[in-house]
Amino acid sequence: MTPRMHRSSRAAGALVGSAVGDALGAPFEFGPPGRFSAAFPTPARGARTEMCGGGSPGWEPGEFTDDTQMALLVATSLVERGGLDEADLFDRFRTWAAADPPDIGNQTRAVLGSGLPWDTAAAEHFARSGHAAGNGSLMRTTPAAIRFARNGREATMDAARRISALTHGDPSAGEGCAVFHELVRVALGGGDPLAAIPAALESVAGEHRERWATVLAPDWTPERATESNGAVWPTLGQAVWALRDGRDFAEVLRLVIDLGGDTDTVAAVAGGLAGAVYGMGGIPMRWASVVHGRVPGSGDRVWRLAGLQQLAAALDGGAQQSYDPGVIPRIGPREVLPGIWAGNLDGARYSEQDFVVISLCRLGEPFPHTLHRMAYIADNDHNADLDGMLADVLDDMAALRAEGHRLLVHCHGGASRTGLVLRAWLVREEEMTPEAATAYVAERWPHLGLWNDSFTAALARLEQGDR
Numbered sequence: 001m002t003p004r005m006h007r008s009s010r011a012a013g014a015l016v017g018s019a020v021g022d023a024l025g026a027p028f029e030f031g032p033p034g035r036f037s038a039a040f041p042t043p044a045r046g047a048r049t050e051m052c053g054g055g056s057p058g059w060e061p062g063e064f065t066d067d068t069q070m071a072l073l074v075a076t077s078l079v080e081r082g083g084l085d086e087a088d089l090f091d092r093f094r095t096w097a098a099a100d101p102p103d104i105g106n107q108t109r110a111v112l113g114s115g116l117p118w119d120t121a122a123a124e125h126f127a128r129s130g131h132a133a134g135n136g137s138l139m140r141t142t143p144a145a146i147r148f149a150r151n152g153r154e155a156t157m158d159a160a161r162r163i164s165a166l167t168h169g170d171p172s173a174g175e176g177c178a179v180f181h182e183l184v185r186v187a188l189g190g191g192d193p194l195a196a197i198p199a200a201l202e203s204v205a206g207e208h209r210e211r212w213a214t215v216l217a218p219d220w221t222p223e224r225a226t227e228s229n230g231a232v233w234p235t236l237g238q239a240v241w242a243l244r245d246g247r248d249f250a251e252v253l254r255l256v257i258d259l260g261g262d263t264d265t266v267a268a269v270a271g272g273l274a275g276a277v278y279g280m281g282g283i284p285m286r287w288a289s290v291v292h293g294r295v296p297g298s299g300d301r302v303w304r305l306a307g308l309q310q311l312a313a314a315l316d317g318g319a320q321q322s323y324d325p326g327v328i329p330r331i332g333p334r335e336v337l338p339g340i341w342a343g344n345l346d347g348a349r350y351s352e353q354d355f356v357v358i359s360l361c362r363l364g365e366p367f368p369h370t371l372h373r374m375a376y377i378a379d380n381d382h383n384a385d386l387d388g389m390l391a392d393v394l395d396d397m398a399a400l401r402a403e404g405h406r407l408l409v410h411c412h413g414g415a416s417r418t419g420l421v422l423r424a425w426l427v428r429e430e431e432m433t434p435e436a437a438t439a440y441v442a443e444r445w446p447h448l449g450l451w452n453d454s455f456t457a458a459l460a461r462l463e464q465g466d467r
């Protein structure tokens with residue numbers, strides 16, 4: 001029986017998924033429909049992935065944009081203030097805007113640069129311009145959706161409206177954020193967010209309900225949008241449409257980025273929602289491993305996967321601890337299969353940097369290697385998505401091997417998880433039985449650990465699925 005996915009995997013999936021969507025969509029912003037699939041007709045699992053960078057103003061591969069920068073301001077304010085402190089959050093937004101970020105929405109810039117206080121700036125702008133239903137508050141609200149999920153539907157929807165109103169005076173934008181919060185709340189609890197749409201709409205303010213019901217209806221498609229996806233309605237409508245039509249996290253993101261237009265923002269919204277549904281294990285490791293960025297005006301910290309995961313745990317009510325594995329005696333690297341080496345944590349950390357490292361455990365500080373993929377598999381029987389994670393790892397390994405790279409697979413002790421992947425490789429690529437694969441690896445890698453029965457079961461399923 002497949003174990004139930006742990007809430008922490010969904011919370012991290014939401015935050016990381018949103019940042020991944022932002023970074024993945026950024027190079028395609030304001031492009032025509034279909035450009036993503038034209039550039040990447042099949043999954044790009046080798047050294048060069050779909051995280052290609054570029055666009056305007058020239059993002060690095062994997063670098064997130066203003067959507068995630070602002071989301072991190074929301075997240076850190078909520079964590080550090082112990083809840084919603086609008087004045088503090090508005091202040092953080094303003095400091096960020098004044099630090100000249102590489103990209104910033106027009107409306108957000110106008111409101112934050114107005115010099116007006118937090119409780120009037122957005123309303124004044126809306127009263128004057130009448131334009132305020134952009135997607136700029138929806139794009140940054142995933143952290144708040146995680147933070148307030150445990151407080152119930154009305155409380156999380158109310159928090160969404162208040163945070164949206166800091167920059168977006170039009171209540172339509174706030175109602176969109178409120179619906180998003182509710183769908184994330186349901187997904188984090190293991191429910192189906194699509195089934196939660198009718199109930200969420202009931203909590204939308206009456207005068208806005210019909211317009212939201214239209215774009216969230218099961219038969220709504222992106223062609224039916226009445227404005228560009230820079231507006232809040234089609235942004236959430238497209239994200240929900242993709243969640244409905246996509247079979248997994250990667251396909252949801254492909255669907256929305258292929259729509260063109262404001263691709264980073266629609267993908268950030270879709271990624272937050274899909275990440276809550278599919279969890280960390282559903283996010284391709286080639287994307288999660290490289291997502292990164294700074295928040296202008298907030299110091300030099302470079303946010304990466306591990307930091308985002310810790311932040312998600314803190315937002316979800318867990319402890320925000322940095323992970324320090326300490327120093328352990330090095331094992332490996334040693335070549336166990338042709339072109340595939342094994343090691344433990346420090347054996348891999350201090351290995352030659354031309355290795356492509358495949359990490360299966362938590363790391364603490366990142367490695368110096370140029371090519372480094374991280375798939376966290378727990379060495380217990382609680383991996384809800386073990387088969388999917390294993391397939392993702394093996395597919396990437398096959399693509400990287402085909403490009404001639406030396407691979408180094410490791411986990412903390414180099415025994416159980418490392419052994420799982422080495423044996424799974426033989427079962428899948430060499431069509432060995434699990435027993436033969438185990439004997440083969442044991443002969444060449446004396447550190448092999450065979451205590452995890454759920455790994456043995458996964459190898460059996462892999463053998464069945466392949467024949």
Ligand SMILES: [Mg+2]
Binds near residue numbers: 065066067103264
């Ligand atoms: Mg952006």
